[in-house]
Amino acid sequence: MENVELVNTLLKQLDAHKDAYQETFRQVHEVLTQQITATVPPASSASATPSRSSQSPAQSGSWNTERAGRARKSSNGLATLTTSSESKRTGEDSDAEDDESLYVSSTLKPELYTEDSLRKHLQSYKWNPYGAKILETVIDNPTRLLQTPLVPRRRGPLEDRSHLGHYQVFDVGLDGAPVLLDLTHIEHESSKAHAIWRAISELNQPPKERLAVGRITILREPGPILFGAVHHTLSKHFDVDELFRHLLESEGSSANVHRAFDADLRKQKSFVFNFEYFTIIGKGCKPMKWQLADQQEERSASHIPITRCSSVVALVLDGEAVKKVKNPSRQATNSHGFAYDPWAPWQVLNLQCYPDWHASLDVHDSTRHYVNGPEAFLTSILGELRDAQKRLELVHQSIAKLIMPPLEFMFDSAMRDKLLFEDERFTYSRRYFWGYQTLGMMNDSIRSIIDAVEDTFTEQVWSGTHTTLWPLLEQDSARNVFFKKRMASLRIKFEKAIKNLRKQIDDNDGRRREIRGLREELFTGTSVQESRKSIENTGITIKQGHNIRLLTLVSIFFLPLTFVTSVFGMTNMPTERHYWTFGIATATICIPFFVLLGSLNSTRGMNFWRGKTVLLFHKTRDFFSWLHRGGRPRRPASDEAILGDDESGSGVLQMSRSTSTQNARDTRLRRWSSGENERVSKGSLDTAQSARQVMEIPRPAVVASRGPSLAEMWMSERKRTLRYSQDV
Known part of the structure; x- marks a missing residue:
């Protein structure tokens, strides 16, 4: 295993050096081109220009097409100077293809935003409750909105913790290769927040020669001001308020992709997948205010800080509709909907709110070539599935380490006794209850992810025959056949990811059974301990009863003596030297009293005196009844008849x-x-x-x-x- 990890690390380093080599090669190519242009004589340059302007419109169009084709070929060759070392190792075919007609050919429209437009947007937009909660520290603070610059430029830790965020912005060219925007120089000069703002505020702006047909924007743990920047720059493509709602609401993972009949044009063109589960708060990380997270400040070694995490992956196709679809719903507001071209210019937005350090940074790289937006969208979802498994596995291992006995348990009797019986703080009962319930909630979140994937990406979607979700109009065309081949490869990876998630559910269920057994054993041991304590307390109670009985007997022994001495006070004592009266009174009172007390101290004597008491009660009642009749005997019952x-x-x-x-x-x-x-x-x-x-x-x-x-x-x-x- 160590050798495999070492090989993977070296291969990733090799890919990074390859990317650096390609970037250096591109810069050298640009410098050489500028030098050649500068050395061309002005006359030849002037003569070349009229020749182009004198061409007919048709010729001009063909020249532009040829120029675009050369640009694609150049980009394609540049992106594929070497085959990916990872694909060589695994034996997979390279993503590069020579046929440029297989990829998206239309570029995205240029866009440019400034901080002033961002400030006006934050001040004037009517925010819904979800956006207002996320941007609470910005829009509720007028002073903050008037600051210049609006996006923080100061390096080092910031109050909104935007310095802990991370970003990846890829521009996908005509060859389908995603190229990462390298803005490290801006990070070094100002701040990471400023670099993120520069990355998302510009699109296909000159003097950029490699125009993008697609863009992949990944933001991890962005600050409030960056959430506002995303809302400002992407609101015309996505319903960003909907994305904010998915991040905040505890609704479970869900897919919102079948919206061809929605009245909002943005929702018709966009496809959203929402992830929601749990993760462990990373060291040095802090959840956002609106996230459900562990609020305990002082954490012991056995404490596991859990937080609810969420992310959204959204795709938009900025093209025209290629198919009109009838709405089958009886209560439909719109009778028809529209399906959009999968090969239209596209953008993928991935907002990740995970306060940890477990996000994968190699989901997209320049060795991959995306045929269209749906493939990039599915690849992003696949990366989220793998990250979810990784995070959930870490939570599972942490709970197992917290719950299960350590190895020393087998050899240390004191540790066994400690784990067998509950302490005064109910430590183990609380651990077992928390671990059992947390694993159950994790299983519910995993099942919601599996259901969302399987219910959304059906056989029709993978085969390209779905009515509204990326339909392929010409099934036998070369581009569609190639796309279905790529979809089949992605489907295998999805099935493997889903299989791993199901295995995670089985592991969690097995751990829950172990916790249930430990909890029952704890209850049994504690019950036995309490029974023994009860027996000990019973013995103590019996001893106390004997002591009280002895004290009572002593008190009762002196009670008649006290009575006699109180009767024969010193003033009433006879004057003779012999106290016969006192002795006779003492014997007359004490001896019968002691005999009665001794007989009452046994069960037989108690029953004897109880019967005598009842008989005396009846005799007394008969006597008073005889006195009431005037001394006449009671009449027999036969003397009265009715x-x-x-x-x-x-x-x-x-x-x-x-x-x-x-x-x-x-x-x-x-x-x-x-x-x-x-x-x-x-x-x-x-x-x-x-x-x-x-x-x-x-x-x-x-x-x-x-x-x-x-x-x-x-x-x-x-x-x-x-x-x-x-x-x-």
Whole structure:
């Protein structure tokens, strides 16, 4: 592995030296051209000029075409003096092609912006909430807008941290090779922010001879003023407010490419891919104010500073529509849309907001040749996918290092005990919870990236048959066949990147299972520890109970003695020398008390005295009940009877309590009444049973009249008995 990395490093250095050689060769060529022009005689030069001006328009056009062709060939040869060492090593074919008709031939329109126009734009533009949040420190500070120069020129650390930003601006020529704008001399003279402003404020300006058909602008962690510069210079090509919204909102990765039916012409021509996931804050880096990031200032060795990161990759095709498409939506505002030529002049914008040092700087280089804008757009997305995997893998490794036990765990018992049981600050529970949830959220962000790629770049897009997304009108033309070949190669790389992301999901899920197991083991160990502590506390409680019991017994032992001594105070003590009274009182009170206390101290004695207490309570209740009756014994329950109600609810007879003494006639009468009542009750029961059997037959009237008849008999007998008693 070390040898492979060394070879890759040397090859990259070789490519850098090759680029420097090519740049030096171009400068030498320009100097020689100027010298040759200066040595040509004026007459010959004058004679050459009328000959050109005397040509017909058709001849002039053919001459210009020939001149452009020579320029393309010269540029192509210059960009491909040597084959890429990387392609030689891997065995891939070089991107250079001799057929210049395969590339975009129309150049971008010249553009030039100044700081004054930037100042007016920042002051007059009506910013939406997303742009206002990103540019808060600029547009909300009138003094800042009046500063001269507006873009900071001071070298060294700046307050807006723009000195930590990075940029790459490539101009893609007629041969499809991206050439990096080298503005290091401006960085050395003033500042990096000024160099970025110079790079994006000019496009195809003279005396530049190599005109660009496409531009790739990559800005990493730009400051607020540079965000405003991007908005000013690219608003007529992109809906930059939409790009700012993607950077701020936590909506997950998404693709916004199917917009052929949008009313905004900029959205019809542009294609946007938004990335959103998480990364570790780099050393010396600081997230922007609007980014969701770890706010803990003091970080321990085991702390992992996580931040939400985002980026947008946008493509615009600045050409005319080549196809009119009908809108299939039933609720469509516009009935038709337009598809644009993939070989139109193009620009790719990549805004990266990653506060780390893990961005790849070799996504675009001069050894690559882009057929058109869509290929450069897809290459930029592929670079973002690879960077995402790299960042997510670092987060995964950091969480694994934080969660998993070190190697010393196998040999150090103190470390095992420390990891097995929770401490008073719940350190490991918090770690496991944070790691488990963070890996789950990472998986959600990875799945959103995969879904956005697979749902957007379908088979139709790769084959060039999609209705609105880069359609190829002539499938069998040489240019389209070559483009589909390049798309097939890109598709293989995309599938490999997606496969790696899926593997990352599996690794995260495996790590989550390990964390879940560690958390359960921690809970088990902590529960066992708490159980042991509970047992120890129970033993301590029992000992305390014994101590309290002993203290209580001692107190109870002296309680009756205290009572006796309080009764026989010093003033009430007998004057004789023998204290028989005091001794007898002490024995009489203390001995029964101690016997009672000793018996209550056992379960058997407690049950014995409980039964005796209940029996005493019943006896006391019966005694007070006897006193309430005036000394008369309680009447037996058979002396009272209640006759049931008849169906009409009347005829209830309750036998009253006899007021006379023991009378034989009353006794016989009560016996007879009881027997009659039983007979009547039995007859009523038989009648009820027969009535249930035959519901249609009404109850006989004689049964209903038995109750009143017995009442009349009882009353007549009662009157006769009273008269007999009076006579006697």
